[in-house]
Amino acid sequence: MKNKHIALYISGGIAVYKAAMLARLFIKKGAKVRVAMTKAAQEFVTPLTFKGLTHHEVYTDLFSKHGSPVPHIELADWSDLAVVVPATADILAKMAQGIAADFVSTALLATEVPKYVVPAMNNKMWANPATRRNVAQLKTDGVNVLEPATGFLAEGYDGKGRMPEPEEILTWIEGTQASNFAKDLAGKKILLSAGGTIEPIDPVRYLANRSSGKMGYALAEVAQSRGAKVTLVSGPTALKAPKGVEVINVKTAREMEAEMLAHYATADFVIMAAAVADYRLAQVYEQKVKKVGETWQLNLVRNPDILKHLGELKQQQLLVGFAAETTELVKHATEKLRQKNVDLLVANDVSRKDIGFGTNDNAALLLTRDKAPQETGKMTKQQLANLIYDRLLELAKERE
Incomplete structure (x- = not known):
């Protein structure tokens, strides 16, 4: 953010007050901020607030000069x-x-730099088909859109449409910038595992865990967007295969181990994000087991420790493991x-309900051998994926 020129466009909603806090965060990061407000936005917070924060006059009128004969083009050209x-x-x-109907919409139409949009509105307005079409069109046009949060709305009830907190918006923009601008993984081969593995009991039952695969798939998407060639070995999930990523579907731990080993030798970064079943049945029943009695004892044996095996075979690879803990x-x-002889360990507390299994967010502790642990705080899984790759690139540079 340092020395970045950020144009902050503010439209009318009760969440305008949060935009003032976001402007302050940008300035603390070293950015230079200028603000444009719609007429409706000025009904909630006066331009004087943003002038005081940014030390610049606020753009409010399409026909005011602001020292330039065409101020909306001046702001568009000034922006990073x-x-x-x-x-x-x-x-x-x-x-x-x-549509160019006022200063804000006209300046945005003239803007060619990356755009970051943070919707905030009533949940019914957000769910309206017209809004959904408009959001889809913006994404098609390359605009970055942050999904609104679910929470207490101005109308007095909970719903999806609440503006995320300024700190979350800042983290999202920083993470998305890394994804959009940096192709710093170009030439890297990344091998990933994701999802949970399942172990059959009989033809209709199996042992499983709660992994959704979202973290591993986020890692795959981010790596591909940053220029890497990605192979994803995935246990069963309900997720769509990421575009541009080679996906190899497996079910059991032993199947996953075989595929990871088959692609291991040529990989640069290897990330075991899958939740691998620790045990399997000593012998799988060939036919469905009928209910007999009040208890059923299953004889389980240990599955291979894939991460440990990869650590033992490691040569040029940088190896990442995940640790899901409750205490x-x-x-x-x-x-x-x-x-496990890993280079980077990503640990998270899965006893929390707001992060980890099945959610879109995570919070992790990043551990390496020779540095103090880095606590990330709560963020989206895509943002955490970017942090993981940033750390891997640092480790790779240290090896040179």
Whole structure:
């Protein structure tokens, strides 16, 4: 963000006050910020607030000069990135259709730098088919759109449409910038595992875990967007295969191990994000087992420890492991870092309900052998994926 020119476009909604806090965060990061406001936005917060924060006059009128004969073009040309927050249904529609009706929409139409849009509105407006079409069109046009949060709305009830907190928006923009601009993984071969493995009991039953595969798939998507060649070995999930990624579908731990070993030798970065079943049945029943009695004892045997095996075979690869813990996170993660011979361990507390299994967010502790652990705080899984690759690139550079 340092020395970046950020144009902050503010449309009318109750969340305008959060835009002031976001402007302050940008400035603290070293960015230079200028603000344009719609007439409706000025009903919630006056331009004087943003003038005081940015030390610049606020753009409010298409025909005011601001020292330039064409101020909306001046602002568009000055910008390194444009942030629309809060983005109402009205400004989304104008942007999607190319309507230039006031200073904000006209300047945005003239803007050629990356755009970041943060919608905030009533949940019914967000769910309206017209809004959904407009958002889809913006994404097709290359605009970055942050999904609104679910929470307490101005109308007095919960729903999806609440503007995310300024800190979350800043993290999203920083993470998306890395994804959009950096092809720093070009030439790298990345081997990933994702999802949970399943172990059959009989033809209709199996042992499984709660992994959704979202973290592993986020890692695959981010790696591909940053220029890497990605092979994803995936256990069963309900997720769509990421575009441009080679996906190899498996079910059991032993199948996953075979595919990871088959592609291991040529990989640069190897990430075991899958939740691999620790045990399998000693013998799988060939026919469905009928219910008999009140209890049923299953004889289980250990599955291969794929991560440990990869650590033993490691040569040029940088190896990443995941540790899902419910207690003593630092202690267990530090032990796993050493025992599995990994270069980077990503540990998270899966006892929390707001992160981890099945959610879109995560919070992790990143551990390496010679640096203090890095605590990420709560963020999207795509943002965490970017941090993981940033750390891997640092480790690769240290090896040179």
